[in-house]
Amino acid sequence: MLAVVLALLVGIGAWTAVASGGPVAVHQENRFLSFPEAPGSSATVQIDTSFFTTGNPTVRRPAVLLAHGFGGSKDDMRSEAQDLARDGYAVLTWSARGFGRSTGRIGLNDPTAEVADVSGLIDWLATRPEVRLDAPGDPRVGIAGASYGGAVALLAAAYDKRVDAIAPEITYWDLADALFPNGVFKKLWSGIFFSTGSTSGTTGPAGTTTGSTAAGTGTAATDGTGAAGGCGRFTPELCAMYQRVAVAGKPDPAARALLEARSPSAVGNRIRIPTLLLQGQTDSLFPLDQADRAAQTVRANGAPVSVDWIAGGHDGGNPETARVEARTEAWFGHYLKGDSGVDTGPAFRVSRTGGIDTTTATVTLTGATSSRYPGLDGTASREVPLTGAAQTFANPAGAGPPAISALPGLGALGQLSGLGGGLSPALDFPGQNARFDSAPLSSDLRVTGSASVRIRVSADTDEAVLFAKLYDVSPNGQQTLPAQLVTPFRVTGARAGAEVEVRLPAIDADIQAGHRLRLVLASTDLGYASPTAPAEYTVALAGPPLSVPVDPQLSTVPAPLPWWVWGLPLLAALLAAALLLTGRRRVPTLPTGPAARTDQADRQPTPDPIGPMSPQDQLIPLRISGLTKRYHGAADRYAVRDLSFRVEAGQVLGLLGPNGAGKTTTLRMLMGLIRPDSGEIQVFGQVVRPGSDVLARVGAFVEGPGFLPHLSGRANLDLYWRATGRRAEQAHTAEALAIADLGEAVERPVRTYSQGMRQRLAIAQAMLGLPDLLILDEPLNGLDPPQIREMREVIVGYAATGRTVIVSSHLLAEVEQTCTHLVVMDHGRLAQAGPVAEITGSGDTLVVGTADPVSDTLLDKVAALPGVEAAERTDSGLLIRLDGTSADRLLVELVRLDIPVTSLGPHRRLEDAFLTLIGGTAR
Amino acid sequence: MSAEQPVTTEPAAAQPAPAQPGPTRTAACRALPLRVEAVRQLRRRRTMAMAALVVALPLIILLAFQVGGSPGGERNQVTFLSVTTGSGLNFAATCLFLSAGFFLLVPVALFFGDTVASEASWSSLRYLLAAPVPRSRLLVSKLGVAALFSTVATVVVPVVALAAGTAVYGWGPLQLPTGGSIPAGTAVQRLLIAVGFVLVSQLVTAALAFWLSTVTDAPLGAVGGALGLTILGNILGQISALGSIRDFLPSYWAYSWVDALQPQPQWDGMLKGTSLSLSGALVLTALAFRHFRAKDVVS
Secondary structure, three states: OHHHHHHHHHOOOOOOOOOOOOOOOOEEEEEEEEEEOOOOOOOEEEEEEEEEEOOOOOOOEOEEEEEOOOOOOHHHHHHHHHHHHHOOOEEEEEOOOOOOOOOOOEOOOOOOOHHHHHHHHHHHHHOOOOEOEEEOOEEOEEEEEEOHHHHHHHHHHHHOOOEEEEEEEOOOOOHHHHHOHHHOOOHHHHHHHHHHHHHOOOOOOOOOOOOOOOOOOOOOOOOOOOOOOOOOOEOHHHHHHHHHHHHHOOOOHHHHHHHHHOOHHHHHHHOOOOEEEEEEOOOOOOOHHHHHHHHHHHHHOOOOEEEEEEOOEOOOEOOOHHHHHHHHHHHHHHHOOOOOOOOOOOOEEEEEEEEEEOOOOEEEEEEEEEOOOOHHHOOEEEEEOEEOOOEEEEEOHHHOOOOEOOOOOOHHHHHHHHHHOOOOOOEOOOOOEEEEEEOOOOOOEEEEEEEEEEEEEEEOOOOEEEEEEEEEEOOOOOEEOHHHOOEEEEEOOHHHOEEEEEEEEEEEEEEOOOOEEEEEEEOOOOOOOOOOOOEEEEEEEOOOOEEEEEOOOOEEEOOOOOHHHHHHHHHHHHHHHHHHHHOOOOOOOOOOOHHHHHHHHHHOOOOOOOOOOOOOHHHOOEEEEEEEEOOOOOOOOOOEEEEEEEEOOOOEEEEEOOOOOOHHHHHHHHOOOOOOOEEEEEEOOEEOOOOOHHHHHEEEEOOOOOOOOOOEHHHHHHHHHHHHOOOHHHOOHHHHHHHHOOHHHHHOEHHHOOHHHHHHHHHHHHHOOOOOEEEEEOOOOOOOHHHHHHHHHHHHHHHHOOOEEEEEOOOHHHHHHHOOEEEEEEOOEEEEEEEHHHHOOOOOEEEEEEOOOOOHHHHHHHHHOOOEEEEEEOOOEEEEEEOOOOHHHHHHHHHHOOOOEEEEEEOOOHHHHHHHHHHHOOO | OOOOOOOOOOOOOOOOOOOOOOOOHHHHHOOOOHHHHHHHHHOOHHHHHHHHHHHHHHHHHHHHHHHHOOOOOOOOOOOHHHHHHHOHHHHHHHHHHHHHOOOOHHHHHHHHHHHHHHHHHHOHHHHHHHOOOOHHHHHHHHHHHHHHHHHHHHHHHHHHHHHHHHHHHOOOOEEOOOOOEEOHHHHHHHHHHHHHHHHHHOHHHHHHHHHHHHHOOOHHHHHHHHHHHHHHHHHHHHOHHHHHHHHHOHHHHOOHHHHHHOOOOOOHHHHHHHHHHHHHHHHHHHHHHHHHHHOOOOO
């Protein structure tokens, strides 16, 4: 906001446009053009110009002149010029006399100087091969510009018949009226205006420089052509006029005449071309009534006119640059290019503030449009009675401290004030004003135009200067001044009392129901010069109520939201649906019919070695066929390959294999954690998929325990069971906890447990609900010997109930002691499957320890015993293979032979078998 | 189920296999009820710590204002900080203003990012899945509980602030930093809208964290990743040189709920923020489901 203020103070009307870098290269030619300093004069001024075109230079196209604002130069217009050039126009920008690098003096759009220069520029355009001509020497040309540049557009339209369309923006119709409204000197804006012209000089081709940058100090120009003190590059007559009025504090007729003669209003009846008037709503320099008079005049001449009350203005910045440029382009597209398909927009449009978008720190704007411009009186009016007795107040000596309404550049704050109320800089000093309030409004009131009221003024002086403003007063008493605007007026013959019709500032403002309107008449205002002699004024309402213009025909078009606000969620929903529908990976299941099994047999030499397929699949706890899995990133290495085996009810199956044999991967697939690449796992006749219902009949302990460390052992089991969604009485938590045997530790958080405790708790969790198929992966790791034995008995006992247990282990002895059947895996393949005894051989070889070495004779006798297949001597005794007898009977026979038996035990051959199996597979 | 068969420590005589039917399909549909998942998460230390933090934050801010006096007169600071002490509602708005940008994203990222990844890191994920809890069901339960906890965390801050602020600064209309005020009744509704938008704007961070949570087994990675990317978005949002590209950063609109606290609420920013957040959340959540559904759980 401060930046806006600074920008406006530094360069009034420096109405910069935002560049939108297009892909098309714009050709720019800079040159100085010489024009006579005055008509018929031999002295010349050098005007700095830039000519922008795109594409083929021999294609003739309409031309647009872009005029800069006061204090600016042609450089301000570059980006807008480039945009228009890309849009197919030949665009000429120039620095007006006294600005930028152009020479000459500022004549405030003197018809014989600045306006004549424009005719010279049009002459030059007519010589260009790029420019379309309506007639020889008459190019198709439009003029756009803001503020000072807007006025030159109006003036050129009046003075040069070759101009075909104009789009002046925030400019004046009658400069005298703008600077001396109702005979009151607008001192603050005028001061800024003149000091800017005095100090804005830059180095020109003639070596022109002006020194000071301090506004208002008016340094003497070191311009070679010389200038009066404090007036910089202004022409002497303008300089003298300003100094005279500023000292007097009130305009004189000569000053009025001088400014009026240079205003568009002087030649308004000559403007007969399409005119787009864009006027700012927060503009205390050139308020809306300036555009209103322009619109009425040009319309009366019969030319098409559109009026657009834009947001901002000289006080409020330009929040609508893009829209303004687009509308200007559309205007020229219709009237210069002759493209009747281009919509020039509504006859009347008002930008309205919706509020502030705090994210982008911008004011949200909506537009209200109407097909008819109603002027400042609206299409209807609403009478609002004001109350209040006659009030007497002072005009302070020295006219200070002044009341504050608009501050140049602070209009943006005023916009904020319209929303919240508090930042309104409007300030009235007690005792220096009269106020008249309405009753709270019964309904919302949208003021569009200029309200009016009749008052009676008397004073103890002949002349009184008053400032009228219309406040919006909220129920809690907070008052805001819409657009920060005020109407100054001078009352002559006030000593006798005078009745005055006061036209309040033209605004577009929404007064909410419940709010009051307050008419304030103050004796001072910061922006204006008022009498310095002390005086007393008395003001009373005269007759009719306040007449407020409204325009119900204006229909508000909400600011369109970008398409993506609605479109993006829809697109996202579609994308999400696509992601979910396409992501469903097809599980490759092998057909289980006999034909398929034959096919399978070709690839797998030992399919389903445990037994033939049973028709009663539902009774088979586990059947794995053709199971294959490769992990990502290991394309050439199979974790499990063509694995097939089956487990019958009541079996305790040992799953054996060295590290990396694929045991855990198989168990994970069995639990539905990993999807097989091919093949399938059936549990009780149902194919296992992630989350299969049949998994409820499987209890598993795989690759270590997994508990919530912050919860106790009991809570873990409890919550785990509740997570399965099954009934609590099916859980058998007490039995499971008995197996875990944790004692009081069961109430402690699991994070305090030892490895063995967690292990036991995990096995207990696997047994919750007494699953029909229990899978235990290395269940004895981390247990001490007594616990190992206990666990072994648990496992055997569990299988004895007819349920099935799968134990994966690398403790061969444990497997041999616990399991009834074995599956040996190596490198992801099945190495062997079958009953333990089948794999370990007969399993009936006994090791007999003897106190003394056994003699050959005895050895022969032993070998000859019935039921003994062979006997051989070892280091510490005998190794006897039985064939039909049992260990106890053998012991009796051995004792009978007087062999000093110290021990008798089975010979563990699993290790041998295992090593043979995995050694025998291809590596 | 044969409850009469105890799991004995002695080999029992072989009995016929209990051929009872397995649990029905409805069990899987009932798996991991929200209540169970809530209990599982509720007693975690980080949940407790987060709860303490969101309750403490308004009180700490209150203390700061009590110690430091009323806010200073920095005129160009047009935020709710400048009118904090106006009323309880103002204090609630200030607390929301101070916490919405980053503080409240921490519990959101934590609850959504930690939920699956921590199960993976505890190894409990595989037991849940094998229980069996269907994978989509697991994600739905996890999402539900994370959303519940995040909502509570986000709502607690303004509620505690409103209670504490009302106790100290009294009940009254919401003073606006731009001047003016909104009557208390309307202001409460507007604050509800603001909190609602804050919740919606958190969705994209939540979904990002959730997706990361299904991708990684490291809870810190998911939480940190989501927060990191959100902070990156915030940083990019500050770079005005990016121009309208910033419009497509969900975090750019994170404060547009302030637009609800104007005399005339503005919906544009909130609609844009909602649109982006919702869109991002939809896609990221779909990614999470898609990824987790087909994932090989090897943790």
